[in-house]
Amino acid sequence: MQIDYNALNPAWGARKPVIIGFLCNWCSYNAADLAGTSRMSYPPTLRDIRIMCTGRLDPTFVIKALRDGADGVLVMGCHPGQCHYQEGNYKAMRRFALLRRTLAQLGVHPDRVQLAWASAAEAPNFVEAVTNITEAVARLGPLEWHDTVEDIAPRTPVPSMTEEVAHG
Amino acid sequence: MAENGKPKLALYWAASCGGCEISVLAIHEKILDVAEAFDIVFWPCVLDFKVKDVEALADNEIDVCLFNGAIRTDENEHMAHLLRRKSKVMVAYGSCAMEGCIPGLANFADREQMMQFIYHDSPSTANPDGIEPQTRTEVPEGELELPAFWNTVRTLDQVVPVDYYLPGCPPEAKWTIAAVEAILKNELPPPGSVIGMDVSVCDECPRERHEKKIKRFYRPQEIEPDPNLCLLEQGLFCAGIATRAGCGALCPGVNMGCRGCYGPVEGVRDGGARLISAIASVIDADTPEEIDAVLDTLPDPAGYFYRFGLAHSLLHRTRLAQANGHKVAEPFEEIPHLDPKLAE
Numbered sequence: 249m250q251i252d253y254n255a256l257n258p259a260w261g262a263r264k265p266v267i268i269g270f271l272c273n274w275c276s277y278n279a280a281d282l283a284g285t286s287r288m289s290y291p292p293t294l295r296d297i298r299i300m301c302t303g304r305l306d307p308t309f310v311i312k313a314l315r316d317g318a319d320g321v322l323v324m325g326c327h328p329g330q331c332h333y334q335e336g337n338y339k340a341m342r343r344f345a346l347l348r349r350t351l352a353q354l355g356v357h358p359d360r361v362q363l364a365w366a367s368a369a370e371a372p373n374f375v376e377a378v379t380n381i382t383e384a385v386a387r388l389g390p391l392e393w394h395d396t397v398e399d400i401a402p403r404t405p406v407p408s409m410t411e412e413v414a415h416g
Numbered sequence: 417m418a419e420n421g422k423p424k425l426a427l428y429w430a431a432s433c434g435g436c437e438i439s440v441l442a443i444h445e446k447i448l449d450v451a452e453a454f455d456i457v458f459w460p461c462v463l464d465f466k467v468k469d470v471e472a473l474a475d476n477e478i479d480v481c482l483f484n485g486a487i488r489t490d491e492n493e494h495m496a497h498l499l500r501r502k503s504k505v506m507v508a509y510g511s512c513a514m515e516g517c518i519p520g521l522a523n524f525a526d527r528e529q530m531m532q533f534i535y536h537d538s539p540s541t542a543n544p545d546g547i548e549p550q551t552r553t554e555v556p557e558g559e560l561e562l563p564a565f566w567n568t569v570r571t572l573d574q575v576v577p578v579d580y581y582l583p584g585c586p587p588e589a590k591w592t593i594a595a596v597e598a599i600l601k602n603e604l605p606p607p608g609s610v611i612g613m614d615v616s617v618c619d620e621c622p623r624e625r626h627e628k629k630i631k632r633f634y635r636p637q638e639i640e641p642d643p644n645l646c647l648l649e650q651g652l653f654c655a656g657i658a659t660r661a662g663c664g665a666l667c668p669g670v671n672m673g674c675r676g677c678y679g680p681v682e683g684v685r686d687g688g689a690r691l692i693s694a695i696a697s698v699i700d701a702d703t704p705e706e707i708d709a710v711l712d713t714l715p716d717p718a719g720y721f722y723r724f725g726l727a728h729s730l731l732h733r734t735r736l737a738q739a740n741g742h743k744v745a746e747p748f749e750e751i752p753h754l755d756p757k758l759a760e
């Protein structure tokens with residue numbers, strides 16, 4: 249699938265969006281496999297990490313991904329009522345809702361963090377979720393948390409012995 | 417060591433409220449032991465020392481420096497570097513130095529936004545001439561200087577290496593005493609340690625606990641809580657479940673949820689993320705609409721979760737409006753709701 253990222257946002261330059269996917273072992277990870285073996289086409293932006301259940305998703309994982317260079321994060325699990333650990337996806341949905349509200353206050357556009365469900369047979373749901381988040385993130389442009397946040401904090405050189413401070 | 421054989425002690429405040437200075441005095445008569453045991457070489461809040469007195473010391477001549485306050489101006493940063501160079505042991509004393517604390521909440525804005533609000537827009541400001549502080553100002557008597565004010569508040573360990581941390585806003589006297597005694601007996605834990613406890617505030621809290629399932633949050637003024645029951649169970653935000661113990665659960669003791677000033681429990685890198693997990697798991701709701709309805713009763717989640725730890729959190733601050741020359745995301749709705757499709 250060809251997407252002209254620069255047409256959506258010229259800030260992409262030579263690079264394309266990087267999206268970290270946290271996929272539940274029992275459903276959506278299989279949906280992703282199935283999408284591959286069925287030769288379905290979707291944007292090559294997802295770097296997936298298999299977790300046993302979306303209930304295992306610590307919000308730290310998402311925050312760390314964004315801080316360390318991801319432009320978006322996609323979380324995928326089993327449909328409600330189908331979690332292999334009964335309640336994991338409900339827990340995930342609550343955490344995700346609270347996480348996304350918190351991230352919005354920190355300036356992370358809500359479209360950059362998405363949650364979707366897919367059963368093991370639903371390769372099209374997986375393709376749709378990846379396509380949706382890729383297009384949304386492509387429009388927003390790179391996140392570049394390190395450059396846009398960390399490095400902008402001014403640094404002063406270590407003062408020399410002779411340097412005076414204004415207030416003692 | 418001084419000629420009299422006493423270890424040299426320095427205390428300094430950077431971006432802080434002054435509460436840490438008072439907490440040092442809260443060790444009461446033990447302060448006499450401190451004065452007896454240490455040679456105090458710098459404590460601008462209490463004793464008349466000047467920066468040049470510190471500059472005149474040899475490197476590593478100070479045995480222990482208790483540094484409170486975050487780093488938000490060039491003066492704070494200069495003093496952090498200077499005191500680090502002069503001190504054998506650097507202690508981040510209190511939540512500001514350790515995590516950024518309340519001054520770190522400035523990382524929700526940038527310098528421009530803060531100046532605009534404080535000197536122009538705030539309801540209590542009367543500034544008809546639109547005067548803003550300048551680093552240099554000419555007056556008839558000469559030139560006046562003010563420290564430069566940074567966009568971003570940093571913690572002490574984001575500026576210089578720190579040996580020990582004393583958490584708390586402010587640290588409880590018993591831990592200050594424990595730290596001083598450990599220093600005097602030379603029984604300090606491994607460098608990098610937090611001096612305090614590894615369990616959570618719940619372990620110190622006497623309130624009765626059951627399985628928590630809450631349908632809505634309340635703000636403290638909205639209900640009168642049962643004095644014996646877990647506050648979170650009653651819908652009051654309490655950070656105790658993910659906050660380091662050591663304070664003796666003071667706030668829950670007076671019907672107020674823990675604010676989280678002791679920082680995250682041992683081993684947790686981002687206290688806010690841990691709180692998101694913990695608070696979300698007590699919500700009693702299964703559909704996207706129900707979940708959003710419960711969360712709508714918890715305004716300002718980032719303020720609750722990062723009240724003390726924003727400057728030390730993984731994300732460190734909000735994204736700046738204009739970053740690296742290219743425009744960042746267009747404005748968006750601040751309270752994103754779940755997609756109703758997630759119900760199926």
Ligand code: FES
Pocket residue numbers: 272273274275300301302303325326330331332333334336337
């Ligand atoms: S096992 Fe798939 S979401 Fe829990």
